[in-house]
Amino acid sequence: MSPITSPVKSVRRPGGVVQTPRRTGEGTPSRRSSGGADQKIFDIAALNLTSKEDIVRIEEPPPKVALERGKLLEEAKRVLEGAGKDGKKSVSLVVIGHVDAGKSTLMGRLLYELGHVDEKTRVLNERGSSKVGKSSFSWAWGLDETTEERERGITMDIALQSLTTSNRQITILDAPGHKDFIPNMISGASQADCALLVVDAATGEFEAGFDRGGQTREHILLVRSLGVSQVIVAVNKLDQVNWAESRYKEICRLLKAFLSQSGFQSPKIGFVPVAAMLGVNLVDRSSIEGSALTKWYKGPTLVDLLDKLEPPVRDIESPLRIPISNVFKAQGSGTGVSGRVCGGVVQVGERVRVLPGDETAVVRSIEVDENNVPWAAAGSNATLYLVAIDPIYLAVGSILCPPGNLVPLATAFSARIIVFDIQVPITVGTSIELFHHSRDVPATLSKLVATIDRASGSVVKKNPRVLSRGTSAEVEITLRGGTLSTPSVTGRPIPLEPFSVNKDMGRILVRRGGETIAAGIVLNVIV
Numbered sequence: 001m002s003p004i005t006s007p008v009k010s011v012r013r014p015g016g017v018v019q020t021p022r023r024t025g026e027g028t029p030s031r032r033s034s035g036g037a038d039q040k041i042f043d044i045a046a047l048n049l050t051s052k053e054d055i056v057r058i059e060e061p062p063p064k065v066a067l068e069r070g071k072l073l074e075e076a077k078r079v080l081e082g083a084g085k086d087g088k089k090s091v092s093l094v095v096i097g098h099v100d101a102g103k104s105t106l107m108g109r110l111l112y113e114l115g116h117v118d119e120k121t122r123v124l125n126e127r128g129s130s131k132v133g134k135s136s137f138s139w140a141w142g143l144d145e146t147t148e149e150r151e152r153g154i155t156m157d158i159a160l161q162s163l164t165t166s167n168r169q170i171t172i173l174d175a176p177g178h179k180d181f182i183p184n185m186i187s188g189a190s191q192a193d194c195a196l197l198v199v200d201a202a203t204g205e206f207e208a209g210f211d212r213g214g215q216t217r218e219h220i221l222l223v224r225s226l227g228v229s230q231v232i233v234a235v236n237k238l239d240q241v242n243w244a245e246s247r248y249k250e251i252c253r254l255l256k257a258f259l260s261q262s263g264f265q266s267p268k269i270g271f272v273p274v275a276a277m278l279g280v281n282l283v284d285r286s287s288i289e290g291s292a293l294t295k296w297y298k299g300p301t302l303v304d305l306l307d308k309l310e311p312p313v314r315d316i317e318s319p320l321r322i323p324i325s326n327v328f329k330a331q332g333s334g335t336g337v338s339g340r341v342c343g344g345v346v347q348v349g350e351r352v353r354v355l356p357g358d359e360t361a362v363v364r365s366i367e368v369d370e371n372n373v374p375w376a377a378a379g380s381n382a383t384l385y386l387v388a389i390d391p392i393y394l395a396v397g398s399i400l401c402p403p404g405n406l407v408p409l410a411t412a413f414s415a416r417i418i419v420f421d422i423q424v425p426i427t428v429g430t431s432i433e434l435f436h437h438s439r440d441v442p443a444t445l446s447k448l449v450a451t452i453d454r455a456s457g458s459v460v461k462k463n464p465r466v467l468s469r470g471t472s473a474e475v476e477i478t479l480r481g482g483t484l485s486t487p488s489v490t491g492r493p494i495p496l497e498p499f500s501v502n503k504d505m506g507r508i509l510v511r512r513g514g515e516t517i518a519a520g521i522v523l524n525v526i527v
């Protein structure tokens with residue numbers, strides 16, 4: 001079969017390898033990676049696949065499976081139930097919020113406070129950022145690693161980090177806030193269990209993010225639609241408003257109402273006042289600056305809240321599903337792919353099928369949170385090093401599954417969607433951008449089957465002419481071919497599974513003209 005040509009985007013692993021993205025998506029600016037000294041640039045298109053080196057790689061004897069299936073499941077269950085390494089439960093957290101809310105600064109400072117960033121790196125980032133006149137971004141430099149991100153002072157792609165608290169092992173996905181990079185944010189959010197929403201308390205800034213068109217609102221709706229049900233809200237930059245309790249309370253009140261309306265339940269929403277740049281109330285608030293906050297705030301710190309995040313139930317009994325969010329050249333032999341395990345368990349030595357396509361690969365090794373592990377179960381954000389496959393068959397958006405239990409391929413499917421707060425109603429034939437995990441493809445809303453009552457699920461109107469804001473509806477979606485900017489008639493099939501079979505695999509987002517217009521779940525594959 002012909003090689004897969006779907007667009008490639010990247011998720012960076014700090015200090016690791018980076019792949020140059022080749023995206024064609026509407027509203028998705030191309031991103032050039034700087035290729036820092038410790039970063040190896042890898043472009044699939046530039047690979048010389050017929051070189052001797054690659055042939056040797058492909059022929060390397062693959063490792064053997066260590067555990068028989070039943071034993072593997074037993075062990076995975078035991079570890080997940082009784083918690084993982086060091087008795088810590090694992091959760092993944094996407095950091096979201098409007099542009100410049102302070103997401104990268106917060107994570108950079110938190111990693112430092114928790115001892116995950118050494119003093120030498122901190123000083124280097126401080127000096128480097130000050131040299132280019134961006135000293136206020138020195139903490140963000142710990143996550144924004146590319147030259148372009150550092151020069152522009154914005155996050156453009158997802159940065160992966162991990163940190164530990166007393167009871168949790170947390171994988172952090174720092175998402176870009178700028179609206180041009182929403183597709184990358186969606187890719188990160190679809191790999192997360194929980195969200196950390198950062199909002200800027202400064203006068204006018206919170207409002208800019210929260211008003212219609214602001215990313216605070218859009219990110220909340222997106223993460224909830226992608227299955228995230230726990231959120232911590234860090235009300236940041238309180239130093240900018242003189243640590244005013246009234247401002248904090250007002251922001252909490254507005255956000256709580258919007259979060260509830262978006263489907264978050266009260267016990268799963270936490271609020272915490274912070275000043276990321278000064279490090280106040282992240283791990284403690286004992287500093288001089290923190291004393292202004294302690295006059296009225298006696299609640300938990302950010303770390304206290306992180307330490308209580310509850311991992312959702314992991315579906316390890318279901319067949320293996322790993323949507324690929326990143327592909328890169330491995331050091332040594334093979335190709336690295338990373339993504340969230342959305343079902344089942346994978347172990348070293350297993351053969352996996354890559355969909356779409358006819359190819360299989362063997363798992364040479366697995367990394368979770370930068371540690372080598374013998375297996376990875378549902379819920380893990382894992383990196384798999386694959387051998388016995390030509391890397392040209394590995395692409396962002398493809399799915400890894402067992403050769404004997406494939407994900408159906410679809411060019412048309414039915415879905416239940418909820419229409420967001422849109423200005424222009426949706427009509428039959430609307431051209432859309434369909435998002436499924438890290439894949440985005442051109443598609444058409446080919447049929448409006450019925451509008452549905454959100455509470456009872458019963459049909460309100462069959463064959464409606466239009467769908468307006470807030471409507472819930474059953475629709476049919478047909479993929480189109482080509483690229484998002486130059487679509488053609490026939491779409492290539494993509495792997496899709498109904499929500500009733502696998503929740504993580506059955507969620508979709510619908511965008512039009514750079515705006516997210518609906519979220520939904522896959523009901524049935526039609527063809």
Ligand SMILES: Nc1nc2c(ncn2[C@@H]2O[C@H](COP(=O)(O)OP(=O)(O)OP(=O)(O)O)[C@@H](O)[C@H]2O)c(=O)[nH]1
Binds near residue numbers: 154
């Ligand atoms: N005064 C003050 N400034 C802060 C604080 N936290 C972050 N900033 C500043 O806010 C600006 C934006 O910070 P970033 O961390 O890059 O924001 P971001 O949300 O990661 O930005 P994007 O990812 O590009 O959306 C920087 O100039 C920071 O120094 C804070 O607690 N107080």
